[in-house]
Amino acid sequence: MTNVFQKSNLNSIRNVATGDESKKEMGVIISQICFTQSNKVLFAAVSDDQKSQGSIRCFKTPLTTQFVEYTAHDDQGIEKMRVSFDD
Numbered sequence: 670m671t672n673v674f675q676k677s678n679l680n681s682i683r684n685v686a687t688g689d690e691s692k693k694e695m696g697v698i699i700s701q702i703c704f705t706q707s708n709k710v711l712f713a714a715v716s717d718d719q720k721s722q723g724s725i726r727c728f729k730t731p732l733t734t735q736f737v738e739y740t741a742h743d744d745q746g747i748e749k750m751r752v753s754f755d756d
Contacts, residue, residue: 672730674711676702682713684732693732697721701750714747722746 700716715724723742
């Protein structure tokens with residue numbers, strides 16, 4: 670089954686798959702999302718002035734609310750993300 674993930678309403682990520690539209694509230698504003706080539710890890714860039722500006726949250730799939738957070742950038746936040754072809 671193919672999964673399609675969508676960043677919606679600034680602070681949530683939605684899995685729009687056949688028959689499954691589960692929505693996970695992240696509690697922070699998400700600016701970018703991207704997957705590894707294996708589709709096992711979802712990276713989400715945090716762009717929230719109140720919490721963790723410039724951080725990246727890593728989620729295992731299927732998507733849950735558990736994550737590992739890494740501080741990756743300064744106060745300007747993360748505008749674009751890309752994963753290399755070899756993960």
